[in-house]
Amino acid sequence: MNLSLELMLQLCIILPLITTLGIVATGRNQNLREGVTISAALLVFYFVINLYHGLQQGKHINVHWGQIIPGMQLSFTIEALGMIFALIASFLWFITTIYSIGYMRSHHEKNQTRFYCCFAIAIGCVMGIAFADNLFTLFIFYEVLTLSTYPLVTHAGTEEAKKGGRIYLGILLSTSIAFFLLAIVSTWFIAGTVNFEPGGIFGPEPDIMIVSVLLVLFVFGIGKAAIMPFHRWLPAAMVAPTPVSSLLHAVAVVKAGVFTVLKVCVFIFGIDLLDKLPSTQFLLYLAGATVLLSSLVAMRQDNLKARLAYSTISQLGYITLGALLASSSGVIGSSMHIATHAFGKITLFFCAGAVLVAAHKSKISEMGGLGRQMPITMVAFFIASLSIIGVPPAGGTWSKWYLLLGTMETEQWILMAVLMISSLLNIVYLLPIPIRAFFPANKASIGDVQIKEAPLPSLIALCITCLMCVVLFVYPQPLYELATSIMETSGVVHGQ
């Protein structure tokens, strides 16, 4: 195909939306419908790869869709941080679709057409967020993402799903309307622009107090980043089918949140300004508290998905923390953690779903000895856990390393301790699961079991993501280069 990069960028956003039409049209025929989804996912991934090459060649792409409100443009561009996010999201859309085919069919879920439609819309929004050139554009896609994932969260249509959906929508919409929107309008009023500019947009000498308040508004307003006390929606959203939980709550939605936080920190405030704000320190400790507390809560969860949800909150705390550290290592660590955590967590969720489908188990206490029945799943679970914990041979090692480096550079010793302790806690709540699965405490209770893995598509999907965890360890250079170039474009590379 010989498309211009501009067109490809627009197609990345539009194609998933158009795909919904195809999905609805082919809704009767399962195979055709899923074929449509997969080919769209592949196409989008192909476009993103092309854009990535374009970025590497130093090309600048700007796309304007016109103004909604005078001065408020809908415009898109490519930039390293967004590229990381777009690459992950588009790749994982493809993988998750493969996984969903196995999961949804063997789980006999209803309304699958609606499921794939909302899924595609959500991905379109994620692409919009990733490539957004200003806060306004980002905000619009951010809100639509919330709304398009609501039907996914409440997919089951039960009373429980309704309650989960209520919390999900309630927190995400409230925070974004009450804080995020206010912050954006205020930014527009103070700075006269809401474009993402390297080094920030508040000028050399802004009013420190007001800007501090703005930072707090932003961090709280981006409810998707799940900073305490606005984290409740994430566990609530676990009522959704597993593919939704995995893609949206390990990748798309939560990552949209932390991505926005990073973007705001680096391109709206600029890390130099961030360093000077009194509220940064407060938010750093809040993020640190989120990391620790949610790890502690995760330990007490017996439902696997709930444990993973709290683990996600904790890991999101890492990323927010890294962004707020106001050092280049912090930003590098955070942006790399977006990627490594995505692959790690999605593998874990895939495994959880596989266990649910194949063994009909959702409680951790029941999973002892499961390793014999589902060896591949459990090995994948083990490796992904390592990635979340941050030890070799998994990708999480690098991102956590840079985050620690960031705390050291800025001499935030308490936070450094928080990160270390939290990693220990990760070990405590994640590793026992695969270990018990292979070495059950009560061997006698495990009779003669046969290998019964999840359906093949699901298994393939989780193997690929697991493999990616390892690949990111062995070959992190592309990711690292992207992450460092975030700071280069912002023109304030410190050290390294």
Next chain:
Amino acid sequence: MILGLYNYWVVVVLMMIGFYIVIAQGNLIKKIVGLNIFQTSVFIFYISMAKVDDGTAPILADGISLYSNPLPHVLILTAIVVGIATTAVGLALAVRIKGAYGSIEEGEIQARDNQEC
């Protein structure tokens, strides 16, 4: 001073009487009567304010140079028509309410509505 503006006092007193009836009376017909008194006070206000001291009716005639202002009178003709129309609609509604509720007492109607809810 006070006596000189007596027409305004009449207006105010009538207005208050009318307003009071509208609020205090529970009977729908009486409310409409009150509304009429209320409106009438405004008519009087318009009419009396157009009166020019020593002025005559605005008919062109020799030797007369001072006329009352005819415009408010004309305006108030319109307002009277509007008032009658309002009264008619109000009374028609009262008739329908009587048919539907069997009462034209505010309290009883409210009580019946509350029962339904």
Next chain:
Amino acid sequence: MLVHLPILQVIVPLMAAPACLILGRPRLVWLFSLITSGIAFLISVSLLRQVMSAGTISYVLGGWSAPWGIEYRIDELNAYLLLIISAISTVVLLAAQTSIKKEIPKDRHTLFYVLYLLSLAGMLGIVATGDAFNVFVFLEISSLSAYSLISLGKDRRSLWASYQYLIMGTIGATFILIGIGLMYQMTGTLNMEDLAVRLPEVTHTRTVFVAFAFFIVGVCLKLALFPLHMWLPNAYAYAPSIVTAFFAATSTKVAIYLLIRFTFSIFGISFSFTTLPLQTIFLTLGLLGIFVASIAAIYQKNVKHLLAYSSVAQVGYMIVGYSISTTTGLMATLLHLFNHALMKGALFLAVGAVMYRVGSTQLRDFQGLGHQMPITMAAIVVGGLSLIGVPLTVGFISKWYLLLAAIENGWWPIAILILLGSLLAIVYVWRIVEAAYFKEPLIDREPVKEAPLTFLLPVWVLVTANIYFGVDTRLSVQVAQAASQSLFGVSP
């Protein structure tokens, strides 16, 4: 012909109303009314174009020049309002014939259209005229037909609601009449333009203060400003669905127009906002209205009641924008006039479709409608999202400008309160959504089909407009900006 457009705007529906009686056959009358309203719409479009390109249009009735004769004046604000009213009226009429078949006895169909057109003519007249007394006359034309229209509702409570509205409305109108009378007494003129020139000379007198007070209270009754809103919820809830859709989208807007016109153009900003504490009063009442009415909306069992209370809350937003009294604030109010007409028109019309199929608008009768009437419910969801102010809908645009206006003035607490108010909207909108999508239909309710096309078409026209004007705001923002700038330009 083009010269006479300002008067044609009013006279066409006014003359068409009695003509309906001659036609007699309901379907024919419907078609005739639709065409009439359509013509009114085309006239308003053409007027807006003229005004935007060539400035204010002045039309003297019968050739009697301005201060003596009656003048019709169309500036940006008038043209904008005329467009809103005639557009909503036309779209709503599309569904009228289907809707009233179930809600109004057959022998009254023709009368319904007569009243509808009269009401339309009245509202258009209020906006088009440049004469203060004319305002009163048209106000009564539209109000009297409104009382009758509301009393056509199926439920007997509509009669009682209509009666209460009649009492409140007449008191309001009489207050306005007193206000106008006092103004005339002090200035000797009824022409708005002339009033604007002469009033400042006498603003120090107590009479003008009294005139102002009477007028404002009267208008606030009409626009259902909290706490003078008591007549509105019942009137909207028990009126025939078509009537509700029409009035909810237009009638309070007309009252707000009067408020803006008199305070900004005639009395002048310095008098209204500096000499008198109008700003504080309106700001407080507006905010109170937002919260009290939104919370009341949350507890309603009838969807029409719910939306009616939401209307009171939305009026609160408009009043807050108005009380900020800057160009941006007024622009936010004007935008919200337009946007709210679109949202509430769509929502009430969709609720009308539910009424048509289900025969009730109780919240519990909405249960399961998400599957039985998917297209209608989707419209309600989009309308609801617009009410909340989600991006890509018109609600977002109004909210954006309102926030911007508050922040520009440095009123941070107000900005926060505005946003908190819109969180309440999430709650009441989601009550409808959850009932429709998450609850099983009641056992004693027959399963229903999707609404007929005559409903879906106008509903979706309005829903599409909700989204279209949420994305492409050129028209609405440009006109609202021009109108608000001209209001600030005219007055000192």
